[in-house]
Amino acid sequence: MIDFYYAPTPNGWKVAIMLEETGLDYRLMLMRLSEGDQFTPEFLAISPNAKMPAIVDHAPGSGWGDEPVSVFESGAILLYLADKTGQFAPPPGDLSARKALMEWLFWQVGNQGPMGGQLSHFRNYAPEDQRAYGLNRYLGEYDRNLGVLENRLERREYILGDYSIADMLAFPWAFIAKPLGASLAEFPRVADWRARIKERPAVQRAIDLEKSGQNRGQHRADNNRVLFNQSAASLRPGKKRDGV
Ligand SMILES: N[C@@H](CCC(=O)N[C@@H](CS)C(=O)NCC(=O)O)C(=O)O
Structure with a gap:
């Protein structure tokens, strides 16, 4: 089972497409970016850049140990899933x-x-x-x-x-x-x-996955401090989620 940290945006769709194309079993972990889910300590441990998409693979398979594997950054995730399934990428030997x-x-x-x-x-x-x-x-x-x-x-x-x-x-x-x-x-x-x-x-x-309209124009740079007023301070533990 793969936990898929997702919000309906183009970067989220990339991973959704690969998961749907390969038919891998996944559980959707829907993120509320405008409310700061990306800055929780639990999510930062998976995705230190405080952005989705990210995955946690609970059954990584051969070549990996018994522990779950987390991957952040869409390019790295798709490469990981391609290597895991042997689909949609040339083999490493080519x-x-x-x-x-x-x-x-x-x-x-x-x-x-x-x-x-x-x-x-x-x-x-x-x-x-x-x-x-x-x-x-x-x-x-x-x-x-x-x-x-x-x-x-x-x-x-x-x-x-x-x-x-x-x-x-x-x-x-x-x-x-x-x-x-x-x-x-x-x-x-x-x-x-x-x-x-x-x-x-x-x-x-993939495109239809949890179409909630989130992050599609209802915010402005001056009315959502979480999304549009970030700095290194946003990553500090205990930082209030409203970004203030
Ligand atoms: N380079 C990253 C970009 C990911 C990214 O920008 N994600 C955005 C949504 S499309 C995000 O999580 N934004 C939350 C924020 O900026 O606080 C990737 O390709 O995975």
């Missing part, structure tokens, strides 16, 4: 394919994901009078990363050729292009790739 997987995994978690996250912040949450510079900067970066993906998909159906965790990581941030104020009109290969992935039943189940 050096060239594995190198390509690492490149696109790190590209997603270091580029497309964070740029999309910052774009979402400035578009959905930043105070009106402080929005313009950040919005412009991150819309440009988000668009640039769509261009990177468009180039990669030339003569390929999926990022590595076959459908893999690289696609599961990148899809959620392309899925929400429109609500982020971006368009796929100039990226026809990305649009087709997005449509191919979207129609997979496992992906649909």
Whole structure:
């Protein structure tokens, strides 16, 4: 059984997609990010960066001891689950394919994901009078990363050729292009790739998982101190959960 620490956001969907694709048995641990669940000592022991997604695998299997294994960071989680199941990633012995997987995994978690996250912040949450510079900067970066993906998909159906965790990581941030104020009109290969992935039943189940509307625009940077007023002090034990 895998405990899956989740909130319905693009980074949460990545792991939900992999769990649904592989059919692994999991228990949903729904997180209330705006209320500070990510700063509890119990969760910080699993995810020291105070962010979901994270997992705890209670039956890690061969190569591991008897203790549960926790994993944080979406890229690390998908790689762990791919290695656990032998699905959706080239095997460790295929050096060239594995190198390509690492490149696109790190590209997603270091580029497309964070740029999309910052774009979402400035578009959905930043105070009106402080929005313009950040919005412009991150819309440009988000668009640039769509261009990177468009180039990669030339003569390929999926990022590595076959459908893999690289696609599961990148899809959620392309899925929400429109609500982020971006368009796929100039990226026809990305649009087709997005449509191919979207129609997979496992992906649909993942996107529909606990759709609560949480963190989707009802907060503003000036009305939720937990989400938008963080510093190293937020990590201190005993810190009040309202962030004050
Ligand atoms: N690099 C991380 C990003 C995870 C992330 O940003 N999670 C957000 C939700 S999408 C979160 O937990 N936010 C809570 C907070 O910022 O306090 C990953 O890929 O797993």
